[in-house]
Amino acid sequence: MSLAVSLVVFVFFVMALSVVIGRLCTYLLEFIFGSSFLENGILGFFALLLTSVSIGTSITALLSRWMVKPVRNLIEAIEDVAKGDFSVTVKGSNIPELESLAASFNKMARELAGIEMLRLDFINNFSHEFKTPIVSIKGFAKLLKEGGLTGDEAQEYLDIIIQESQRLADLSTNVLNLSKVETTEIISEKEVYALDEQIRRAILILEPKWSAKNLSVDVDLESITIYNNASLLQQIWVNLLDNAIKFTDNGGELLVSLRRINSSLRFCLRDSGQGMDEETKQHIFDKFYQGDTSHATVGNGLGLTLVKNIVGLCSGHIEVESSLGKGSAFTVFLPLGMPMDNMHS
Numbered sequence: 001m002s003l004a005v006s007l008v009v010f011v012f013f014v015m016a017l018s019v020v021i022g023r024l025c026t027y028l029l030e031f032i033f034g035s036s037f038l039e040n041g042i043l044g045f046f047a048l049l050l051t052s053v054s055i056g057t058s059i060t061a062l063l064s065r066w067m068v069k070p071v072r073n074l075i076e077a078i079e080d081v082a083k084g085d086f087s088v089t090v091k092g093s094n095i096p097e098l099e100s101l102a103a104s105f106n107k108m109a110r111e112l113a114g115i116e117m118l119r120l121d122f123i124n125n126f127s128h129e130f131k132t133p134i135v136s137i138k139g140f141a142k143l144l145k146e147g148g149l150t151g152d153e154a155q156e157y158l159d160i161i162i163q164e165s166q167r168l169a170d171l172s173t174n175v176l177n178l179s180k181v182e183t184t185e186i187i188s189e190k191e192v193y194a195l196d197e198q199i200r201r202a203i204l205i206l207e208p209k210w211s212a213k214n215l216s217v218d219v220d221l222e223s224i225t226i227y228n229n230a231s232l233l234q235q236i237w238v239n240l241l242d243n244a245i246k247f248t249d250n251g252g253e254l255l256v257s258l259r260r261i262n263s264s265l266r267f268c269l270r271d272s273g274q275g276m277d278e279e280t281k282q283h284i285f286d287k288f289y290q291g292d293t294s295h296a297t298v299g300n301g302l303g304l305t306l307v308k309n310i311v312g313l314c315s316g317h318i319e320v321e322s323s324l325g326k327g328s329a330f331t332v333f334l335p336l337g338m339p340m341d342n343m344h345s
Contacts (some may be wrong), residue, residue, distance in 0.1 A: 070098045074105060086113035129172065133164035174302040177235065178287075181309045188227050190337070196221040196258055196264065198230065202237040205255065206245060213250045221258040224265055227337040232310050239303040240269050240330050247328070248273035263336055264316075270329040276322040283319065307332075 007311040020087050070093040080088040089106050140157040141147065142206040149157070199221055210217060226233075244254055246270045276284065285308040311318045322328035 009330045017165070024285070036059040043217075044317050067240055070095075070102065072246060075103065077105060077109075081109060081112065086110075086116055093327065113245060113282060130334050131166070133171075135166045136164045138203060145341070146306040168173075171302070174306060178302055178306050178309065180304065181313060184313060187204070187232065187313060189231075190227055191230060192227050193230055197225045197234070199237050199256065199258060199267070202234060202241055205238065206241050212252065213245065213252070213307075215245065215248060215250075215252050217256065221257050222260055224258060224260050224291055226265065228314060228334075232314070233334075236307050236332065237267075239307050243303055244269055244271040244273065244328070244330075244332050247271070260336070261333075265334050267334070270327065272327045275324045275326050275328055276320075277324055281320055281322055 032171075068315055070091070073090050077088045077090045086109050088109060090102045092102045101315050140161050144154060144157055200219070203217060222280065241256075249256065252272040254272075255268075257266075257268045259266045259268075287302060287305050310330055311334065314337075315330060316334035318333070319331045320328065321331075
């Protein structure tokens, strides 16, 4: 029964019950005071009206408490949420509108609880990732200050301090970039440019890293022009390539391809690295998640999160294929963002 029908039935029930009880009261007055008490029509009318109104008001006051109980419960639950208690839930009602309202509130409370948990996890993980290199820098700086080290030892400690400082700088940059992307709704500063050339430049930027591991890079890029924010898309290619290099063993292989599919593009990066199990694949886009729990590889767990957010912001999507020992493949699909007659190959 809908809310409108319930209210109509409620009002009709109160009116009918008031008239019936009022009429019974007039009979009771006639029985007590005699029939002459109500022989005057006007007096009888006002006696019936006063009795009906009094009884109707009393019945309404009693029944309305039952009718508005779900609303009162919802108000109390809202006050609890405002105080930070996201575990609160409200019970449904036989009235569809109130039942839907209760279900929506419970869903909202669950979402807020999830957001609060993510916020706490973010703070904890960020504190850990930020504190670790600082402690390392402090420790090696103390050793250098104390002296008594050989030249090789001092050089090694300085290299570690430089590496940890770069790790802090990368962490700060990724956090700032991720925060900017998460608060962006409309992409600005779009331009028409050659996407294949941008990807080639990203590969060259990371040349010292893949050369140091003696990796072979097979590049097969179709000439594609895109209309988008170049700096945003650059972060996609650099982070994906850096991640593939990081988890590919020495002497491994990277396959990079780019193809146009109608009004969209498909970028695929395949490596011959370690691969991932199912649990890792489910969490690789989570903030600060690192599949390498030993932290043997340098990273902060924000690169792939940033990639997914940028891809989503560009109305695209990303797919992952991977299995342990057989490498991984990341495939990005993006719209070209321009009319067909302006696309060049």
